[in-house]
Amino acid sequence: MLRRFDVHRVTSVAEAVALRQRFGEDAAIYAGGTELLLAMKMGVARWPHLIDVKPIGSLAQISASTDTLRIGATATHWDIERNPLVAEALPALAQLEANVANVRVRAAGTLAGNLAFGEPHADPPSMLIALGARVLLEGRAGSRSVAVAEFITGMYETALAADEVIVAIEIPLPGKNVRAAYVKFQILERPSVGVAALGTVRDGRFVGAPTVVVGAVDEMARPVPTAQFAGADARDAGTLEAIADAARAAVEPIADLAGSVEFKRHLVGVITQRACAALAAEAL
Ligand SMILES: Cc1cc2nc3c(=O)[nH]c(=O)nc-3n(C[C@H](O)[C@H](O)[C@H](O)COP(=O)(O)OP(=O)(O)OC[C@H]3O[C@@H](n4cnc5c(N)ncnc54)[C@H](O)[C@@H]3O)c2cc1C
Structure with missing residues (x-):
């Protein structure tokens, strides 16, 4: 009640x-x-x-410049999934948003609220961390910007100060040859595992190292160390299996109704391989 x-x-x-x-x-x-x-x-x-904060008109705005997408704090998942600027600049984010929760939650729930709540079983954080997104905050002492990777500090914990309000999320737009993919597995209302991958594949090889971030399985999204895969054959099963191993090692899954620690660690490997394979599938 x-x-x-x-x-x-x-x-x-x-x-x-x-x-x-x-x-x-x-x-x-x-x-x-x-x-x-x-x-x-x-x-x-x-x-x-x-x-x-919904009556603050300026917070609902979504805008894009040549290198940044800015999503206002009251923009809902539904607003984001249907916004033409997002679809054009970051189709992987539009697709991720279209698969958050159900239509009732998407129509009311905001991206800012998703980040501020710090609920671990969430889709956007892994993708936003992979993209290097930042949370813009306004407080008594003025404004500041915090990387999403540092904003979520634990399970239901964030760097939001007691007097602060999120005003927007700013996402640097990846270069035109960079592909982004988000793959998740889910049996309950929220994701069991979600993996964001970002990178360029040219002539079958990663240009530099891919960025891989595993979300929903641990207290917070975890970046996977991938430096060793710079220039690796992106279509080789051995490469994908090695990235999957690195991802399994990077997380401390939490057992819950969605599965045991062992099951979730296994899922992390499978979903990581799929996300990285998606980069190669869309390669130049
Ligand atoms: C049934 C169900 C299924 C779901 N499934 C998924 C899923 O599949 N994937 C997924 O990622 N998420 C899922 N969610 C979570 C959903 O994305 C969030 O509930 C939603 O985005 C939260 O946004 P809100 O605007 O409703 O936040 P609110 O409920 O209004 O607020 C949540 C928290 O954020 C704070 N907050 C909100 N806005 C601001 C701001 N501007 N500045 C500072 N603090 C702020 C609030 O004070 C509160 O602590 C699900 C939720 C439900 C209920």
């Missing part, structure tokens, strides 16, 4: 920051509410004050 709380609808980021300062731990930013209200209904969290 939901206990009584007040909703403060704000029309500027400055107002949201001021309320964060005023109410401290008694307040939470309220975006789509898909995690927040569920946690409150289940009684695992209680905030007497919710700061509704």
